[in-house]
Each structure stands twice: as structure tokens, then as C-alpha cells.
Amino acid sequence: MNRGEYFGRETIILANEFFQLECLARGGPRIVRLIPAWLGENLFAELPGFIVPTIHGDFHFLGGHRLWISPESLDQTYIPDDRGLTLTRIPNGLKLIGEIQPDIQIRKSMSIQISSRQPHVMVKHKIENCGRAVIQMAPWAITMFRSQGTAILPQQIGTVDKDGVQPNRNFSLWAYTRWDDERLKLGEEFIRVKSTSAKQPFKLGYFNSHGWLAYLFEDVLFVKRFSMRRDEPHPDQGCNAEVYTNGDMLELESLGPVAELKPREDVVHTETWELYDLNNIPADLLDGKSLKQVLG
Numbered sequence: 312m313n314r315g316e317y318f319g320r321e322t323i324i325l326a327n328e329f330f331q332l333e334c335l336a337r338g339g340p341r342i343v344r345l346i347p348a349w350l351g352e353n354l355f356a357e358l359p360g361f362i363v364p365t366i367h368g369d370f371h372f373l374g375g376h377r378l379w380i381s382p383e384s385l386d387q388t389y390i391p392d393d394r395g396l397t398l399t400r401i402p403n404g405l406k407l408i409g410e411i412q413p414d415i416q417i418r419k420s421m422s423i424q425i426s427s428r429q430p431h432v433m434v435k436h437k438i439e440n441c442g443r444a445v446i447q448m449a450p451w452a453i454t455m456f457r458s459q460g461t462a463i464l465p466q467q468i469g470t471v472d473k474d475g476v477q478p479n480r481n482f483s484l485w486a487y488t489r490w491d492d493e494r495l496k497l498g499e500e501f502i503r504v505k506s507t508s509a510k511q512p513f514k515l516g517y518f519n520s521h522g523w524l525a526y527l528f529e530d531v532l533f534v535k536r537f538s539m540r541r542d543e544p545h546p547d548q549g550c551n552a553e554v555y556t557n558g559d560m561l562e563l564e565s566l567g568p569v570a571e572l573k574p575r576e577d578v579v580h581t582e583t584w585e586l587y588d589l590n591n592i593p594a595d596l597l598d599g600k601s602l603k604q605v606l607g
Contacts, residue, residue, distance in 0.1 A: 312324060312405070313326075314336070315344075317333060317335065317357075317359075317373070318357075318359040318373075320335055320336075320338065320343075320373075321336040322334060322336055322343065322344070323336050323405060325404060325405065325423065325425050327426065327427055327430075328348065329347065329348055329429070329430035329586060330345060330346060330348060330430060331346040332345050332423070332425065332432065333345075333346075334407055334421075334423065335407075336398065337393075337396055338393045338394055338396055339396055339409060339421075340378060340392075340396065340407035340408070340409050340420060340421040341375055341407075342421070342434070343357075343373060343375035344357075345375075345376075345432075345586075347430075347531050347586050347588075350530070353457070354456060354528060354586075355374055355375040355376065355455060355457065356374040356455040356457045357373075357374045357457075358372055358373060358374040359371070359373060359374070361373070361374070361559070363385075365386070365391070367389070367391055367413065368391045370390070370391050371391070371393060372455070374455050375455055376434070376452070376454045376455070377455075378438070378450065378452060378453075379452070379453050379564075380415075380449070380450065381448060381449040381451045381546040381547065381566060381569075382449075382546055383451075387414065387415050390412045390413065390415070396410070401422060402424065403424045403425055403427065404422065404423045404424035404425055405422075405423050406420060407420060407421045407422075407423070408420040411441045415442070415446065416440070416442025416443075416444075417440060417441060417442070417448075418438070418439045418441050419436070420436075420437045421435065422435040422437070430585060430586040431583060431584065432583070432584040433581065433582075433583050433584075434452070434581070434582045434583075434584065435579055435580075435581045436450055436579065436580045436582070437577055437578070437579050437580075438577060439575075439577040440572040440573065440574055440575065441574075443574055444574070445571060445572065445574070446571075446572050447569060447570070447571050447572075448569070448570065448572070449545065449546045449567050449568060449569045449570065450566070450567040450570075450578055450579075451566045451567075451580075452537070452564065452565050452566075452580060453562055454526075454563050455560045455561075455562050456506070456526050456528065456533070456560060456562070456563065457560065457561075458506045458507070458508070458556075458558065458559055458561065459506060459507070460505075460506050460526050460527055460528035461503055461504065461505050461506070461526070461528075462503065462504040462505075462524065462526055462556075462561055462563060463502075463503055463526070463527065463597070463606075464502040464503070464517070464519065464554060465500065465519065465521040465598060466480060466499070466501060466502060467480040467518075467520050468499070468500055480517065480518075481517065481518070481548070482515060482516065482517045483515070483516040483517065483550050483553075484515060484516075485512075487511070487512045487513070488512075488513055488515060489511075489513070494506070494509065494556065495515070496607075498607055500598075500600075502515070504556060504561070506560070507558065508558050510557060511557075511558075512555065513555070513556050514553065514554065514555040515553065515554055516547050516548075516552065516553035516554075517552060517553075518539075518541070518549050518550060518551050519539060519551055519552035519565075521539075522536055522537055522538060523536045523597075524552055524554070525563075525597065526561065527606075530588060530590065531587070531588070532586070532587040532592060532596075532602065533584065533585070533586055534584070534585040534586075534587070534596065534597075535565060535582055535584055536584075536585070537551075537552075537565040537580070537581065537582050538581065539551055540567075540568050543568035543569070544568060545566060545568055545569060546569055550566060551566050551567070551568075552565055553566070566580075589602070
């Protein structure tokens with residue numbers, strides 16, 4: 312592990328032959344850089360000037376990967392995390408433990424483990440109830456990618472009942488989302504959202520029964536995998552996956568089920584990240600489809 316710097320903030324660097332990953336050393340937990348060896352540039356958005364004022368102080372988005380809680384609100388979600396981080400070494404990685412957040416009395420942590428043989432990262436997101444009251448929330452893992460890439464979202468196909476008369480999918484839309492947005496491409500099996508310079512925000516959520524989302528940028532394919540639990544309630548009208556873009560970045564988001572945490576209880580939400588060079592993608596990576604088939 313080496314030390315680095317992210318716009319004046321100290322970082323810890325984890326690396327293997329496939330990529331370099333950087334975490335904040337004194338704030339977060341946050342992962343701020345993911346640099347594929349063959350790209351040589353950060354795949355994540357770098358947004359040091361993206362700041363939202365809140366009753367708790369300024370929240371710095373920074374870019375990269377963070378752990379959020381749902382339902383989203385300025386009072387309980389946008390709590391500054393610029394200090395108070397504890398770092399612990401674990402096998403093949405680090406555990407990043409944030410400080411107890413005021414008012415809602417939760418503690419966020421990430422356990423990050425990188426593979427020594429494959430271009431894979433496992434990120435375990437944990438939220439602990441450190442207060443005295445029961446809280447209801449869902450863990451929400453958000454990765455902010457650089458603009459000019461494309462999100463790939465697999466859809467539910469086929470019938471879900473023996474007669475074929477029941478609906479097989481639903482979508483959640485936000486007030487600013489437009490169905491005629493040129494960045495949105497609806498396909499029979501896959502939805503694509505292109506991040507461009509267009510500043511109008513766009514967001515779409517749904518229940519993803521495949522358990523993966525992907526992001527394509529130049530010759531890099533990033534795949535985010537997560538467990539899906541259909542029989543448990545999810546936030547945002549039943550979403551376990553969401554995509555957002557606003558011209559400066561593109562977010563891939565996975566959400567766990569809504570959890571009711573008693574004092575001293577916690578919930579864990581795990582993602583596995585995979586990085587691939589477009590010249591060396593396994594044929595069965597995306598539900599048995601080639602990237603050419605997925606992109607139409």
C-alpha cells in the first residue's frame with residue numbers, strides 16, 4: 312500500500328496488475344479513483360468542486376464511490392464525512408470505518424478486498440445503528456463515473472406467471488426524468504443510458520433481477536454485481552438498481568432491501584466490481600450475450 316493525494320486530500324493506494332484503486336485516508340469512507348492499467352486514467356468522475364450546503368455543513372461529493380442511505384433527504388443523507396476515518400488492514404485490502412454521524416447516529420464502513428489474480432474488487436458496505444432508537448433505511452452504494460460513457464441495464468424478459476398475463480417489470484421515474492431524453496435507449500433486453508454534455512438530469516430506477524449493471528467507457532467495461540432479494544421491500548417504489556446522469560458524470564447505483572435496525576444492529580450490502588479490456592471480454596459475461604449484441 313502506498314500513499315497518494317486527491318485534490319489535496321491524502322489517499323491510500325491499493326493495486327494489482329490490472330488496476331489501481333485509491334481511498335480517502337482521512338474522510339469517508341470513499342473510493343475516489345479506479346485506474347485500469349490499459350487506460351491509465353481514472354474511470355471515476357473527479358468532482359472536487361461539487362458541493363451541496365446542508366444544515367450540517369457543506370457536503371463534498373468529490374466523485375468516485377460512496378455509501379448512501381435511502382430514503383434520500385438533505386437532513387439525514389447529506390451529512391459531511393470529511394474527517395474521523397479509521398483505517399484497518401484486512402486480507403488483500405482495507406477496512407474504512409467512518410465516524411458516527413450526528414442526529415441519525417449511524418456509522419458507515421467499507422471493507423475493500425482486491426483480487427491478486429483477476430481484475431475484481433469486493434466492496435462490503437456496512438451501516439450500524441449506534442443510537443438508541445430503531446431506524447428504518449436501505450443501504451445504497453453509488454459509483455460516480457466520468458461523463459461520455461454508457462450505462463447498460465439488463466431488463467426482465469419472459470413471463471413471470473404460468474398464464475403470461477401478469478406484468479414482468481416496472482420503473483421509477485423522477486420529476487426531472489423525460490421518456491423522450493435522447494440519452495435513453497430502450498431495448499428489448501437491455502436499456503442503455505449515454506452520458507453526454509447535456510446538463511438536464513436524468514434518473515431511472517427499477518428492480519434488477521439479473522444482479523448486475525455495467526458501464527462502458529472507451530476500451531473499458533466495468534461490471535457491478537450485487538445480490539438481489541425479490542421478496543423483500545425496496546426503496547423508491549421497489550428499486551434495487553438506479554442510474555443517474557447530469558452532464559458531469561454518470562452514476563450506477565445498487566440498493567439493498569429496506570432494513571429496520573434496532574440499536575447496535577447493522578446491515579451489510581456487498582458489491583463485486585469487475586474490469587475488462589474490450590479486447591478480452593469473456594463471451595458469457597453479460598447473460599451470455601456479446602457486447603456487440605448488448606449494444607445492438
